Amino acid sequence: MQSIRPSFLQIAKMNFSLIITVLVLLQSVCGCALLPAEYKTIENGGPVVLPRDMYMVPDYQVQWWYYTGHLTSEEGKEFGFELVFFIRRTEQDRVLGIPVYNYSTPAHMAHFAITDLQSKNFSYSDIHNKDFFTRNGNAGALRNSLCIWNGDWSVKEIGNLYYLKASMPQYDLSLALTPKKPPILHGNQGRFIKAARSDKQAGTFYITIPRFEAEGTLFVEQKPYKVTGSVWMDREFGTHQLAKDQIGWDWFGIQLDNGTDLMIYLLKRKDGSYETQTSCATWIEPDGTSRTIPFSKIKIEKLKSWTSPRTDTEYTVQWRIKIEPEDLEMTIIAVLNDQEIDSSASTMIKYWEGKMTVNAMYRGKEIKGKAYLEMCGNAHPITYLSSFPALKDQKS
Amino acid sequence: MRMTALSFISLTVLFALCGCASSGHYATATFDRRFSFPADHASHDDFQTEWWYFTGHLELEDKSETGFELVFFRRKTEHLFRMGLPVWWFANPAYVSHFAVTDPIKNAFKFDERIGLRMPLKGGASSDRLLVWSEDWRAEAFANGNIRLSAKMKDYSIDLILAPKKLPILHGEEGLSRKGSKGTLGYYYSITRLEVSGYFMRNGENMQVKAGQAWMDHEMFSGSISPDVSGWDWFSIQLDDGSDLMACLLRRDDGTLDPFSYGTLIRPDGSVFRFMKDEFSAVELEQWTSRKTQITYPIRWRILLPAESLDLILEAVMPDQELTPVATEIDYWEGAMRVIGTKGGSPIKGKAYLEMSGRGEKFKI
Numbered sequence: 001m002q003s004i005r006p007s008f009l010q011i012a013k014m015n016f017s018l019i020i021t022v023l024v025l026l027q028s029v030c031g032c033a034l035l036p037a038e039y040k041t042i043e044n045g046g047p048v049v050l051p052r053d054m055y056m057v058p059d060y061q062v063q064w065w066y067y068t069g070h071l072t073s074e075e076g077k078e079f080g081f082e083l084v085f086f087i088r089r090t091e092q093d094r095v096l097g098i099p100v101y102n103y104s105t106p107a108h109m110a111h112f113a114i115t116d117l118q119s120k121n122f123s124y125s126d127i128h129n130k131d132f133f134t135r136n137g138n139a140g141a142l143r144n145s146l147c148i149w150n151g152d153w154s155v156k157e158i159g160n161l162y163y164l165k166a167s168m169p170q171y172d173l174s175l176a177l178t179p180k181k182p183p184i185l186h187g188n189q190g191r192f193i194k195a196a197r198s199d200k201q202a203g204t205f206y207i208t209i210p211r212f213e214a215e216g217t218l219f220v221e222q223k224p225y226k227v228t229g230s231v232w233m234d235r236e237f238g239t240h241q242l243a244k245d246q247i248g249w250d251w252f253g254i255q256l257d258n259g260t261d262l263m264i265y266l267l268k269r270k271d272g273s274y275e276t277q278t279s280c281a282t283w284i285e286p287d288g289t290s291r292t293i294p295f296s297k298i299k300i301e302k303l304k305s306w307t308s309p310r311t312d313t314e315y316t317v318q319w320r321i322k323i324e325p326e327d328l329e330m331t332i333i334a335v336l337n338d339q340e341i342d343s344s345a346s347t348m349i350k351y352w353e354g355k356m357t358v359n360a361m362y363r364g365k366e367i368k369g370k371a372y373l374e375m376c377g378n379a380h381p382i383t384y385l386s387s388f389p390a391l392k393d394q395k396s
Numbered sequence: 397m398r399m400t401a402l403s404f405i406s407l408t409v410l411f412a413l414c415g416c417a418s419s420g421h422y423a424t425a426t427f428d429r430r431f432s433f434p435a436d437h438a439s440h441d442d443f444q445t446e447w448w449y450f451t452g453h454l455e456l457e458d459k460s461e462t463g464f465e466l467v468f469f470r471r472k473t474e475h476l477f478r479m480g481l482p483v484w485w486f487a488n489p490a491y492v493s494h495f496a497v498t499d500p501i502k503n504a505f506k507f508d509e510r511i512g513l514r515m516p517l518k519g520g521a522s523s524d525r526l527l528v529w530s531e532d533w534r535a536e537a538f539a540n541g542n543i544r545l546s547a548k549m550k551d552y553s554i555d556l557i558l559a560p561k562k563l564p565i566l567h568g569e570e571g572l573s574r575k576g577s578k579g580t581l582g583y584y585y586s587i588t589r590l591e592v593s594g595y596f597m598r599n600g601e602n603m604q605v606k607a608g609q610a611w612m613d614h615e616m617f618s619g620s621i622s623p624d625v626s627g628w629d630w631f632s633i634q635l636d637d638g639s640d641l642m643a644c645l646l647r648r649d650d651g652t653l654d655p656f657s658y659g660t661l662i663r664p665d666g667s668v669f670r671f672m673k674d675e676f677s678a679v680e681l682e683q684w685t686s687r688k689t690q691i692t693y694p695i696r697w698r699i700l701l702p703a704e705s706l707d708l709i710l711e712a713v714m715p716d717q718e719l720t721p722v723a724t725e726i727d728y729w730e731g732a733m734r735v736i737g738t739k740g741g742s743p744i745k746g747k748a749y750l751e752m753s754g755r756g757e758k759f760k761i
Binding site for chain 2: 138140142144145147149152154156158159161163165167174176215216217222224226
C-alpha cells in the first residue's frame, strides 16, 4: 500500500498547527466558549423532501455525499474508487480545547481513494478545506442544486447527470454518472435509526442512489484511460448519530449482476457484537422498489481477517453473508487486503473502505457482483462521525 | 480560421533561424478527406498544428451576459527554438491553453494561460476521442456527445457541459480552406451552437448557469499562413432566429484583404451558404486603444451579407477584452459581442465572439 501525501496536505497540516498555536494564544486572551447551536435531529427534523435533501442542508451537524464505484478501462484494467465529501458544523467542536468554529465553519472535508488492481496499489488523499487561507477555504456547497466542491474536487449535478472530479498526485478522476435507479429512502421514509433508547433515538436521514452508469477518464501517472463502470451514492445527514456503547459500523454497498442492489448496515458495539435492533439491510430490486431486511434475517460469518501493519488494527477482509428471506448467500472478498485510510488530516478517522468481489448463490443459481465495504471503529471508536477528537467532550 | 497565439514559443525566432516553416514530414490537408464524427473531434497527431476553440455566452443567476473563451493548442515543436534552445527537447508536441472571462457585472475581463510543459508533461490530447488538457484545464467529450469544459484562474472558474444543438459544419470546400493566397491548406469545422449548462465560479462562489450558448471550432494544418497576411478578424455570430455565421477576414500588410477571406452561413433550417471575400463586407465603426499594448482594435463593426439580406451591427460587451499571454508572446483581442441588425428588413438580435490578431506586431506562423 502506498499512501499518497500530497504536498498541499502537509501544508494544510502545517497551517493547521500554526493556526492552533495562534488560537491557543488567542484563547488565553479571549476565552474559549463554544457557540450555542440547535441542530436538527432525526427526532425533530425531516421528513425527507427530494430533491432538496440531496443538496446541502444547513440545519444538521453533519452530512456527507459518498460515492464508491467500480471502473474498467477499454484495455480491461480494473479500478475501484471512493470519493466522499463531508460538511460539519463546528459550533460545538473543539480541537485541543480550542473551538473549531474559529477557523473552520462549517468544516469541509473530503476523501479520495483509488484501488488499482493492476499495480495492487491503494492510494488515497484527504483534505480539510483545501487552500486553507483563501475565502471559504475554497470549499462550499449549494442549497439549490447538488454542487459540492473542495479545492479541485467536486460533485456537480448538471442536467440529469452527476459529474465527479478529484485528483491526487498519481491519479486524476473525472466521471459522468447517469442514475439507473431512483433515490432509495432507507429505514422509515429515510429516517434511519442507528441507536434506539427508550428516551431517545439517534441516527441520520439516509438516502441512496444504488446504481449509476459511469463513464469518464482516469489518469494514472499522467496517462488517460477511458473508463466505464457502476457507481453507488450514499447521502446522509444528521446529528448525534451513534449511541455511547456503539463504536462504529460495517457497511456494504452491493451491486449484483442481475440488477439487484443491497445495502447492509451493521452497527458495532464496544463488546464486538452487532446491534441487533438497528442493524439491517435494504433490498433494492432492479426496478427500484425496496424493502428493509431486519438483522435477525441476516447471517454473518467472518472468514478471514487482516491486520494493518501501520495501525495494528484488525479488519475482516472475507465475509459470508446470508440474506435468508431472499435465499441469497454471498461470499464477499476484498480485492486487496490493504484498503485502509488514515484521514488524520481531515476527519481524523482511521477506517477501511475497499473494493470487494461478490460470488453468490441466489435461489439456487450462481451469480456475481461487486461491492464496497466500509469498516469503521476497528481502530478507535467513532464518536458521531467525529471528525474531531474534541467531540469526546460532548455529552451524548 | 484562427491562429491566434499559435506561434507558441516565439515563432518569430523560428522564422529568423529557419526562414520558413517546414512541413515536410507532417500530414498535409488534401481535398479527398472525409470527416467522420465524433472520431474527428479527437487529436490528429500527424498534423503540425491543431486547436480546439470554445467560446460562449452565459446567463447566470445574476442575469449577466458573461462571456468565456477556452482554447487548447497542440503544436509539434520540431525546428522550434526559444532563447536558442530547441523546444522539442522539452515538449513535443506542446500543449498551450488560454482561458478568458468577460464579466460585465464586475466590469472585468480576466485571462490566464497554461503551458503543458511542466515535467512530467502535463498536457496532452487523445487520438481516440475529444480529450485535451493542459495541466488542470480540460475539454472532454462523453458518449452522449456532450463536452465538459473545466478551467480555473484566480478569480474565475468554469465547469460547463456543452450539448451540441447542431451537426458539425465543414467550412470552405468540404472542410478545406487556404490560409491566404500563398498559405498552406488546413481543415476547419465548427459546431456553431451548443447549449451550455453547469457552474460558473466568481471569487469562490459557485453559480448555476441558467442558460447559455457556445461555439466550438476545431482546426488542423501543417505549414504556415501566407507571408503577406499580417493578421485576421474572425467572427462567430449566433442570431436569435437560429442562424449562425462564421466570417474570417485575412488582412494583408498593404491593408487589403486576401482573396481567401471567406465565411459560412448556417440558416435556421440547417442549410449552408458559403461565401467568399467579395460577397460580404465588414466595416470598422469604432476604435479602442489598449493602454497596456498601445494596440488599436475596432470594437464596433457592421457586417453585410447582401445575398442573405443580412445587415448586422456588432458591439463589444466591453472594450477591453485583450489577451496578452506570456508563453505565446502574441497579443490579441477576443471578446463577447452584442449583435443587432436586420435580416430581410426585419430586426434581428444575437450574440457573437470576435477575434482580432496581428493588429500590433505582425502575426507570423
